[in-house]
Amino acid sequence: MQNLDVAIIMGSDSDLPIMKDAAKFLNDMGIQYEVKILSVHRTPEKALEYAEELKKRNVKVIIGGAGGAAHLPGVIAALVPVPVIGVPIHTKTLSGVDSLYSIVQMPSGIPVATVAINGAKNAAILAATILGTSDETMKQKIIDFKASLKDAVLAKDEKLQAQGYEEYMKNM
16 A cells, blocks of 8 residues: 555546546646545445545545535545545536535534635645645746746737737637
8 A cells, every 4th residue: 555645536437527637737747646436425434444544545635526415525524634625516406506515614623625616627736735835846846837827828918919809819
């Protein structure tokens, strides 16, 4: 059983199209991670077992995607003493607001950092930033990533200014 930097967990394989953005970012940053599907409602024993395993493997951050009742991130946060980042998944019924409220409204003592609905990439960026607090190489990767965001915005504005608004909009 090897140690693990980040665990990405989700309640259903239907969450994979959203959560893949977290995995891609972590992969791009060279962060060791694994992806797991488990449900605190349908497989509570397995969820508890996995939480115990994560403690033994010294996981540093957990990203938990969940839709609807969205209890997975909160239950895992109650069981594992590391930062948990919740990703509310968009739902057909309430457009993900139900998921958001379920994750963000944790009781005192059991915090879950929460990103936007379907914000898996931001969850991975936050996880990398957390890792960067004790890893200078990771901190530099985050600095470089944010610099690339700045460069992209400046390049878009330069193109807009060169082409003019009307021409720029035609090419979008």
